[in-house]
Amino acid sequence: MKTPQEIGLPELLDLADNGKFKQMTIDGKKQLVFVNVSDISGWKAIAIIDEMELTGRIEEIMTPIFITCFIMLTLILASIFLLTKKYVIEPVSGLTEGVMALANGDLEYRVAIGKNNEFGILAAAFNDMASKLKANFKEIRQQNQMILWNISKQKEIEKQIARLDQLNIIGEMAAGIAHEVRNPMTTVRGFLQMLSKKEYHSPHSHYYSLMIEELDRANEIITEFLSLAKNKAVNLRYLNLNHIINAIVPLIQADATVSNKVITLELSEIPDLLIDEKEIRQIILNMVRNGLEAMQEKGEIKVRTYCEANQVVMEIADQGPGIKAEMLKNIGIPFQTTKDSGTGLGLAVCYSIAARHNAKISVSTGVTGTQFFVKFEMDQDS
Ligand SMILES: Nc1ncnc2c1ncn2[C@@H]1O[C@H](COP(=O)(O)OP(=O)(O)OP(=O)(O)O)[C@@H](O)[C@H]1O
Numbered sequence: 402m403k404t405p406q407e408i409g410l411p412e413l414l415d416l417a418d419n420g421k422f423k424q425m426t427i428d429g430k431k432q433l434v435f436v437n438v439s440d441i442s443g444w445k446a447i448a449i450i451d452e453m454e455l456t457g458r459i460e461e462i463m464t465p466i467f468i469t470c471f472i473m474l475t476l477i478l479a480s481i482f483l484l485t486k487k488y489v490i491e492p493v494s495g496l497t498e499g500v501m502a503l504a505n506g507d508l509e510y511r512v513a514i515g516k517n518n519e520f521g522i523l524a525a526a527f528n529d530m531a532s533k534l535k536a537n538f539k540e541i542r543q544q545n546q547m548i549l550w551n552i553s554k555q556k557e558i559e560k561q562i563a564r565l566d567q568l569n570i571i572g573e574m575a576a577g578i579a580h581e582v583r584n585p586m587t588t589v590r591g592f593l594q595m596l597s598k599k600e601y602h603s604p605h606s607h608y609y610s611l612m613i614e615e616l617d618r619a620n621e622i623i624t625e626f627l628s629l630a631k632n633k634a635v636n637l638r639y640l641n642l643n644h645i646i647n648a649i650v651p652l653i654q655a656d657a658t659v660s661n662k663v664i665t666l667e668l669s670e671i672p673d674l675l676i677d678e679k680e681i682r683q684i685i686l687n688m689v690r691n692g693l694e695a696m697q698e699k700g701e702i703k704v705r706t707y708c709e710a711n712q713v714v715m716e717i718a719d720q721g722p723g724i725k726a727e728m729l730k731n732i733g734i735p736f737q738t739t740k741d742s743g744t745g746l747g748l749a750v751c752y753s754i755a756a757r758h759n760a761k762i763s764v765s766t767g768v769t770g771t772q773f774f775v776k777f778e779m780d781q782d783s
């Protein structure tokens with residue numbers, strides 16, 4: 402490598418092309434040499450710049466420019482990110498959350514509407530869609546419930562028809578044979594009564610009483626069978642249920658007192674109904690007796706009457722252990738009994754009487770007691 406002394410100024414001038422930078426090492430330092438020859442005078446202007454110094458200068462100028470550019474770029478990117486987050490990512494994720502919530506069945510979920518731009522319009526449309534979905538869903542659910550209710554109502558009606566058909570068949574059969582059986586029974590009862598009064602039969606009088614009681618029981622059963630017939634004659638009159646209850650309950654109260662149980666009445670003001678007194682007495686008797694038979698000592702039976710939705714309700718509630726599930730399934734069907742001496746006709750008769758009065762019986766039962774409700778349609782005029 403040549404030093405400036407070695408190459409001399411004229412040489413240096415020769416090495417550099419006119420108008421171009423030439424990199425040279427002068428004094429062991431990298432230098433940039435620029436020669437410009439004047440076309441007019443032929444003079445040469447020579448510029449020698451230390452390359453390191455030039456690079457330093459350039460760095461001095463460029464570093465703040467780079468830093469400024471970097472900061473500006475960062476600021477621009479950050480602004481773009483923040484704006485995108487606020488105006489695009491947040492509304493989109495809000496909508497996504499809404500869609501997920503809807504998909505998971507949360508029809509109450511609504512998204513924030515935010516700015517009045519496309520996302521705001523989309524959010525409003527989403528909320529509108531969610532409201533419509535909720536309304537439609539509610540309607541579908543109501544329709545489903547209605548269908549289920551109709552099905553169970555239909556089943557209940559079918560069950561009632563089947564039960565009444567059964568009762569009617571038994572009632573008609575009973576009517577067919579009752580006449581034939583009752584006549585000889587009346588004759589036998591008459592002779593037994595006559596014989597029991599004879600002096601020489603007095604040592605056996607209790608046998609006669611027993612035979613007469615058994616005949617009476619058989620006669621009662623025939624009467625109950627006859628009450629099951631659909632077309633049994635009824636003697637309908639406008640009467641007040643409360644009067645019938647007030648008249649019959651003292652009679653049963655005596656039975657209740659013997660077994661240390663009570664019957665209480667809670668009778669509200671109710672309109673007169675077109676009813677057969679004897680038959681309604683039968684319902685009260687059968688239901689109250691069942692209650693008494695079910696309860697332990699100190700148990701209470703409450704007989705209530707009240708009006709409810711165009712119906713007069715008679716409620717007979719006891720504090721017994723409730724009706725057994727098996728029995729409840731077949732309630733009102735003849736010969737269903739859990740009692741040794743029961744015929745299983747009591748409730749069947751009640752259902753049959755209720756049907757003749759266009760009344761409905763329902764039951765609610767649990768371990769703390771049973772309530773029977775007999776619901777009579779209120780007369781339009783009352
Ligand atoms: N209040 C009640 N609490 C608990 N079980 C009851 C009640 N009422 C009815 N039952 C049940 O229903 C069955 C049927 O009653 P139903 O009155 O038809 O016949 P029964 O009482 O057995 O005989 P009866 O013909 O003498 O009345 C009863 O054997 C009993 O198991």
Ligand SMILES: [Mg+2]
Pocket residue numbers: 687690691743747748
């Ligand atoms: Mg009974």
